[in-house]
Amino acid sequence: MQRDYSLLGENGRNAIETGLAAAEWYHSDVSRKDMKALMKRSDGPALRDTAILYGLMICFAVAGIALWPSLWSLPFWLAYGVLYGSASDSRWHECGHGTAFRTPWMNDVVYHISSFMMVRNPYTWRWSHARHHTDTYIIGRDPELLMMRPPALVSIVINFFGLIDAYNGWARMCLHASGKLHPEETCYVPETEAKKVIHVARIWVLIYAATCALALVLG
Template identity: 30%
Template structure:
């Protein structure tokens, strides 16, 4: 739905060259990357995950269940950390970006080596049918299908199939993976799956055969619907058009969620200028918001707009 639903925002006429809205000087200021900012955010995210995970494992049921929800959300939203690091904007040091991306992908059941190539294609051809790989994912067309996708079950099925195919070197149809990357992507996925297997073996030998399910699969399943809500709002209902001012939605949300999402709700700003690191996106939003066609005040409102298009 192509409407700006944020009050008191004057939408200006769309410029012919959207990526020239910011001056070179303004963009250079926003583009400053910082190892300190990345480390503070990544360690803070890990701290939320660790504390809530510890409470899930040790606290009485009345406290353990809320902790499970927070723990699951922090696990699932490790996707956002991986996304930022795959852009190599979370840290100034490329090796820190790549290492943190792989760990975040391991925790969220994504693979950063694969995702970096996939996501690069998505940015290059955003909302262009036949070229944007994200458009190959089913979009909800009814309330029942919407509920199915929000459950995360279809995501689990897709991820198990995708990781298995890549690990077995079945890369046909993955046009966004250049041939030069095949060996690296296969090794990375194989190492990730071996890591999960090693956790199962070690925990079983230590007398905890259900460790991976209890402290990873179950919490991640609990948190996955939140990530589905976030990701579906990014482009669904926006036009299939190359113009970054109209093909992506920014969603204004509460600070705790925005922090745990590495400022990904400022998604239109991110797509317009992918070089801007997460900590500068709020400032970028302040400068760019009059130009965007789709800004929603919260995920509830964004999903109401999406559901309004169901047949």
């Protein structure tokens, strides 16, 4: 039987009524001293890794452009695409949590850059991820459930290449640019954040459109 994973459905209401939503779960007893040591951060490693990532991407892009339209350019574009589509996700996640850098604004800068690269609105996704960690895998509450039952195997294989995520990202970004939030997003995004969601979406859609137009003009 297909479950209702919608945040607006019966399972979401049941989770609230039964106390599953925002529930108090077991926490391991970790001393303040140990927790402080575990949470110790430094800007150095993150700055180094970020410089390596974007430096490699620039090098691969330059090589791809220089060799275009020769087939010799393909390995460089492939390497560029892999870094663009995979490394951005981990930086989006860690910088969104504020754990990559010690300095908050550095986390914010890389978080927004990564969000742009992943076509994820930085404001809706920050609140979505907060809900995900509050109600992890609670059906009807967690907006970031990946594996559903019964499993949609074809969709899983297709999304291995990011095609579904890309489509959903573009669709949601265009919706935001039109001045609207998805009904499910209104469940966890505060009304005070709506203007930020719409504002950043409109700027990003313009940048995406300008990039596509430039690519078409240059051939």
